[in-house]
Amino acid sequence: MTDTTGEGGPWLTELDALADGGEAMVSACPSRKAREMGLTPGVQVRMMRNRRREHAVVVAVEDARFMVARAVARTILVAVGTQARVASHATG
């Protein structure tokens, strides 16, 4: 997790670190397919389901729901307002 401002937020973290219900803004998405499907920088995402033992997470982007392989989710950087919103991380 990275403090991008040096002043306590926003924090950058990987998408798969968001806990259920956690909201964030996509900051960087290296996967071209994910970008084309709507996970573009600047878009607000909400974590719908994230279990450590599962190989995919479910995220909401606007009105769409996506099943994203954890390996892809790990490459997507999201910015969250406060550290508390991701502190619990994924539930197991």
Place this chain on the structure above:
Amino acid sequence: MITVAMVGNPNTGKTTLFNRLTGARARVGNWSGVTVESAEIVLTLHGLRMRVIDLPGIYSLTTHTPDEQVTHDFVMRANPELLINIVDASNIERSLYLTMQLLDRGLPLVVALNLSDVAERRGIRIDAEKLGRLLGAPVVVTAASRGRGLHALKHLLAQSVAAHASGEGVRARPEVQGQMGAGPGCDDTPEGVERRQQCVRSLVAQVMRREGARRERLSDRVDRVLLSRWAGIPLFIGVMYAVFWLTVKATQPLVGFVDSVAQLFLVDGLRHALESGHLPTLAVTLLCDGAAAGAVAVASFAPPIFAIFLCLGVLEESGYMPRAAFVMDRMLRMIGLPGKAFIPLLVGFGCTVPAILSTRTLEERRDRVLTMLLTPFMSCGARLPVYTLFALAFFDRSGNRVVFALYVTGVVLAVLSGLLLRKTILKGAGGTYIMELPTYQRPSPWCCVRHAWYNLKSFVVRAGQVIILVALGLSVLQAAGDAWTRAHPRGGGAPRRDVAEAVGRALVPVFEPMGIDRENWLAVIGLMTGVLAKESVIGTLDVFYAQLERQQQTDPDADRPDGPFAVRGPLKTAVRTLGIAYGVIQASDEDGPAASAGLVKSLRAHFKTGTAAFAYLLFVLIYSPCLAALAVLGREAGWRWMWFSVAYQTVLAWVCASLFYQVATFSSNPPRALFWMSVVTAVALGGVFGLIAKGRCAVQTPVTEGKRGDA
């Protein structure tokens, strides 16, 4: 003729719109990747003829999978005169990215703002007129599933085509790009993509507003249960069991009813008519015992086939398929496949051919090849009649459990084969993926029935052609054998033989370890014709057993009804039996146990035990895919993989069926069972070591070629 292509994101209702627009009956479903091949139809609108093409869904003109390649190649190389770009009104921002790409390339298009009903329900309001102005392309609001906006779309289409014909063209002049300071172009660099996305965001901000706050949807609440590990997997197993119960148990009385009625009219009625017309005995035999008997076999399969496609239609329409993929993701990862690969496997329960084609939605070639090799383990609809008939003959009370066990066996063998192939010749982990979960929708009964009906029709036509031809061919062989025996009598009462019998008797020793005795050589012929189409197994057994029994009778016409052809009595009995089975009619003392149909009796006589019958069913489940599936497998994966599939599955089928039979009958003859178990184990180990050696030798695995995308 002018070509009009339909292009848009997956699961935006393109095929539904295509069907509504053209009257076509292309397959639809509530998940991404239903359409993997282009479909075309010629349409006449206001006197103008046009070729309308439905293309697989794409998110952009950058391709990641073979189905996306189909669309890309068509749009970029076939130069269609007009594109109908289907935009999802409930998710407009994502859909417009593709629209912008099409406009950037100067492609002529009209925009269909589809799923407008869903958008309205979510409080999304779109100013279509302004959108059209900003895009510089005509926009029409549609809701294809309800038929809304079709008239306007047709009118617009006719206008655009007429404009093209008159040379005016319909090139778009996107106003929004001018506002954003980015001119038309094909810039697909990260900067270009970013600029295009900014352009889309600006566009959406100008034309869309949302009324009310975004609320939690019913789909999300349902997903919380269906996607959970503890409820998701038991629910999935429950759903599948319900499907098989409905398909096998609930349709069983109907199978008997259809069989009786078809036998009455197609065989007995036809025989009566032909004999009344004094046709030669040979012609009567060929038509009644060959072609008509084959037709009866096809007709009796109709109820379970209809039921399975109806159930699969409900699953596809509801949006459950991608959820099942999520639930099974963990299991598939074990065998090195992404969860997304579960959808082709699930489609395989209907038919292997579309299932193999569905693998086109997978990004990695290795994943596609492995999925294609595992798909035939899913019992397709064509194998169902074989199971159903054997279940009727040998497992009356536990028939549905036996059929379910066969389906589960197929899945277990697919998992084990996946593990083996992953460790040997198809090494690697499942590729990464991102997949959309569609909103659940209530399946439309009419759509599901229509889906089942078209599949049934296609099955009856396809299977009918094969079965009737096979049955006719076998009858000709039998008749030729009879004629030869009469012309060349052998002394000592030697039995007559024909080509089929000679082949069957030559091969039957190979199948002896799985419980097929030497006199049941017909079962081997059934397996051979089953490679043409799995349902042919039943057609072949039906024709041959009937003819064999007639030969064995001192009077071949003993079981044929004497006197005039009676319809009323047998029909009344069939209806009464059906009514009793479904509890509509109360059974009386006069109603004895239902008489078994001819083939059921023959199966009992020739296979003798339930153990031998189950071993035979195991072989039918596992051995080589049918010709149609092999042709598609060869085309999609390569001919080498097709031959591998034939050899691997046939050897595995023999190993499993033989091992099962020998273990189950161990106590009756332990030394013999031990001998065959040793042989079977040696063959299995030989195969495994062969695969390991092959895996080690492979310096560069051929399945990595053609890798696309950066996801």
